[in-house]
Amino acid sequence: MSLIVKKFGGSSVANAERIFNVAKIIIDDYKKGNDVITVVSAQGDTTDDLIAKAHEINAENPSKREMDMLLTAGEQISVALLSMAIEKLGAPVVSLLGWQAGFETDTNHTIARIKKINTERLQNEINKKKIVIVAGFQGINKYDDLTTLGRGGSDTSAVAIAASMKADKCQIYTDVDGVYSADPRKVTGAQKMKEITYDEMLELAALGAQVLNNRSVEMAKKYNVELEVLSSLEKKSGTIVKEKVKMEKTLIRGAAKDENVACISVVGLKDSPGVAFKLFNKLAQHKVNVDMILQSVGRDLTKDISFTVPLDQANEALEAVKSLSDTFEYKDLIKNDSIAKVSIVGAGMESHPGVASKMFEALYDAGINIKMISTSEIKISVLIDQKEADRAVQVVHDKFF
């Protein structure tokens, strides 16, 4: 007998038919003698509909506290409906809102962090042999006000329950059946992986493979919660995410692109001590997330510094650089947003120096020009023209798989 935590997203409970499908998956595991706690998101478009209602009232800046009050109603509806379906199928069940399930958060509305979970009620309901359905994405702060956990919050809710209840596994159900070596809708030959490490998953998620929310993977890594990514529509095993995995034949886990990126170039920057520090310190003050950085070797007394940022922070980054015009001189400031980042990820690559050159060879053979390169222990990324991105992912993937 195990304790299993499951999580279903909004599309899995979008209508009555899908709700019954989820109910059957849950009851299946329950009837095998397992204890089952299931975290569920708001139905289909409920959250978007509620956000639209809020924007009708205040388009720019609705109160964050009231946004949390509004949006938490979405999961409340879905937990009630899913519980009714399980009950209709004859199994004992109880639904719990975030605060009823013991989720205590900090006071940062719309992006709250979980401080602790009081597991008393969860444990009581489990002891009563009830299936427990928990509203994801939500908690309560020290003022007894409702809070939400931000994007991907339901994944985080599930992992947090698995960690604090010491669950045997945490299954995240999605509309894909696992983690692939590339986007299977776009790359022929993309392969599903049986296992992947937390770190690899984090790197893939950062690349826009939005199978799992990063915060939830970080939390799973921290508390050593074994995750499984699997499909709510097909009954087959998915991909296990854990600390160490058996090394498979391929060194590389996946290839992916990220088009949500802009490159800022500060050209002809007059060199002086601390100029890079001042630049990136200013960007940090503006809360701009800098990813790749390239600094040209200075031949005369100027140099060029290029860096990438998320697309929606590009203008903020430009402002930050401009605000430094008193501090240092430069010739030009250029923004390029028709670019893409293509990366390969794999924990195996760190001990195999040939991996990078193999990737560059694939791109060279395809005539794709590399603008920038960045490497980490388990990832190699290159910046290329956005219109080449899909082809680049395919040729790189072909090279390794």
Added chain:
Amino acid sequence: MSLIVKKFGGSSVANAERIFNVAKIIIDDYKKGNDVITVVSAQGDTTDDLIAKAHEINAENPSKREMDMLLTAGEQISVALLSMAIEKLGAPVVSLLGWQAGFETDTNHTIARIKKINTERLQNEINKKKIVIVAGFQGINKYDDLTTLGRGGSDTSAVAIAASMKADKCQIYTDVDGVYSADPRKVTGAQKMKEITYDEMLELAALGAQVLNNRSVEMAKKYNVELEVLSSLEKKSGTIVKEKVKMEKTLIRGAAKDENVACISVVGLKDSPGVAFKLFNKLAQHKVNVDMILQSVGRDLTKDISFTVPLDQANEALEAVKSLSDTFEYKDLIKNDSIAKVSIVGAGMESHPGVASKMFEALYDAGINIKMISTSEIKISVLIDQKEADRAVQVVHDKFF
């Protein structure tokens, strides 16, 4: 400076425009220096939509606990939106769910009774000079589960807050501008009353004048909360409901009809001691609400007993009588559901014996036949053919106003 409790129904907050209308009414009173607590129902058709979702899952018998979990999301949405509107208009505001506002109820899901209100948080928010928006219709039971108060629950929520916070008045906003002497859409010459007693209001509500929920009027009477019924669309004073009112010229407060009634006749009942007791005891066991009762004077050894019940309990009443066939004999059992009850209400009538005869005269002049009569201290009701009901209300109303 007063503490005012207001209540707005679902149609008053059905869309963004109406929400801003309500927000302005609230801010108006707040800016005059008053403390304002406002109870609000779920938007327009939200509750019906949620019930439809539940019935898609379980058409017959969805769990009552989960129904409460589901339906309370409706007010959660409306309190958040109304608070956003008030904030947008520049006034300080906080929304509270039933449990946050301290509503403790018993454990009867979907028809819970309020046990007490912990006013601490309400008082704290008022002390901070905030407008407080409270989700009506809902509370929490001793297990920390959400409950709802049943039909008209938001009226009850408002009166309960007014009673426990010792508010100066409790204003119930509706889509009519007060309480009328008859339905103004159907009876020409219907007059709006400035004041009316709790008891008169209770009798009128029982007649289907659904301006105020009975439970809320009973509670207002018990705790002596002064109610005002007024329009959320027109800015004028409505009708005050209180214990004693200045006697106006007319003795009669209103005339109304109720078509939701059936008459059951047990004909040729063999007389024996306790036959009436046995009959009505059995009906009570079947939870049938008997209203008017007529027993013919027994000439031979049989008599006829007729009684009225709500239309939807007519078949249950027939079953109850049939189950007594071993206990007593009767010739025939007749159900008549093409009838209506027409009544006049007024606290002044008890000391004026001419009132009843004046009503009968009006009906006689109009050629309307009376099937049954019942009287209380402040009400006279007659049972007539349903097709004559509207005309009967008009002629009776004409006679008194």
